[in-house]
Amino acid sequence: MSSITTVAIVGGTGSLGTGLGARLAQPGIRVLIGSRDPERARQAAQTLNAALGRGAVEGWLNEEAVRQADLVVIAVPYEGHAKMIEDLADSLRGKLIVDAVVPLKKGRPFIPPAGSALLEARQILGAETPLVGALHNISALDLQDSAAALGDVLVCGDQETAKSTVIEMLAKIGARGLDAGPAANAYIIEGFTGVLIQLNRKYKSKHATLKITGIGD
Numbered sequence: 760m761s762s763i764t765t766v767a768i769v770g771g772t773g774s775l776g777t778g779l780g781a782r783l784a785q786p787g788i789r790v791l792i793g794s795r796d797p798e799r800a801r802q803a804a805q806t807l808n809a810a811l812g813r814g815a816v817e818g819w820l821n822e823e824a825v826r827q828a829d830l831v832v833i834a835v836p837y838e839g840h841a842k843m844i845e846d847l848a849d850s851l852r853g854k855l856i857v858d859a860v861v862p863l864k865k866g867r868p869f870i871p872p873a874g875s876a877l878l879e880a881r882q883i884l885g886a887e888t889p890l891v892g893a894l895h896n897i898s899a900l901d902l903q904d905s906a907a908a909l910g911d912v913l914v915c916g917d918q919e920t921a922k923s924t925v926i927e928m929l930a931k932i933g934a935r936g937l938d939a940g941p942a943a944n945a946y947i948i949e950g951f952t953g954v955l956i957q958l959n960r961k962y963k964s965k966h967a968t969l970k971i972t973g974i975g976d
């Protein structure tokens with residue numbers, strides 16, 4: 760898979776989407792903020808462009824953003840996940856998809872019927888779709904602060920090339936991506952976000968994240 764030039768973020772008006780959008784725009788990636796409401800998307804893009812000092816980010820209806828992108832990040836709350844993937848299925852075919860969704864109910868993780876959000880997306884889109892789980896344990900606050908160091912990103916999925924392309928993209932935003940195995944591992948990685956939320960509560964933080972030592976250090 761060739762290098763990524765255009766990234767759409769479905770649910771890009773939220774905390775993760777705006778932080779990720781700002782980070783991706785910095786090295787010159789074309790960023791398409793997606794929303795269910797095109798006006799909300801345009802406003803989010805305008806705010807990001809004002810902070811960046813240039814017009815690197817565009818706002819679109821989710822479906823239109825997806826159609827123009829090489830890589831699509833799914834960044835909606837779990838309750839909207841399955842319906843969003845179903846609604847966008849036709850436009851998502853042929854794209855590299857990164858699913859960042861964590862199944863949470865009132866801030867607590869749970870395992871959905873498919874086994875994970877990633878496997879739920881695969882059930883809908885089919886096993887041939889290049890689909891990768893990533894960004895679950897990263898802090899949106901860190902993404903939004905261009906000076907903040909980012910946590911490591913565990914990347915899982917069953918297509919090796921897709922994982923390598925995502926790891927390459929993560930390097931461009933200053934995050935170390937690590938191949939964390941097959942899609943079957945997604946429930947562990949998604950669920951670990953619940954532990955990070957608990958740590959934030961306990962230690963009165965807002966951006967606990969994950970760092971793996973012992974690899975390349």
Ligand SMILES: NC(=O)c1ccc[n+]([C@@H]2O[C@H](COP(=O)([O-])OP(=O)(O)OC[C@H]3O[C@@H](n4cnc5c(N)ncnc54)[C@H](OP(=O)(O)O)[C@@H]3O)[C@@H](O)[C@H]2O)c1
Pocket residue numbers: 769770771772773774775776793794795796799800833834835836837838839840843859860861862863894895896897898899900
């Ligand atoms: N925040 C973090 O630090 C973080 C870190 C790692 C992973 N995640 C995961 O990434 C995903 C996005 O997180 P977030 O904090 O950015 O979420 P968020 O701000 O609550 O929502 C993101 C966007 O999704 C859209 N949306 C909301 N409800 C929806 C629904 N029922 N159906 C479809 N779209 C809906 C909204 O955009 P429009 O109204 O404009 O369409 C909203 O701005 C979540 O699954 C979360 O678990 C978050």
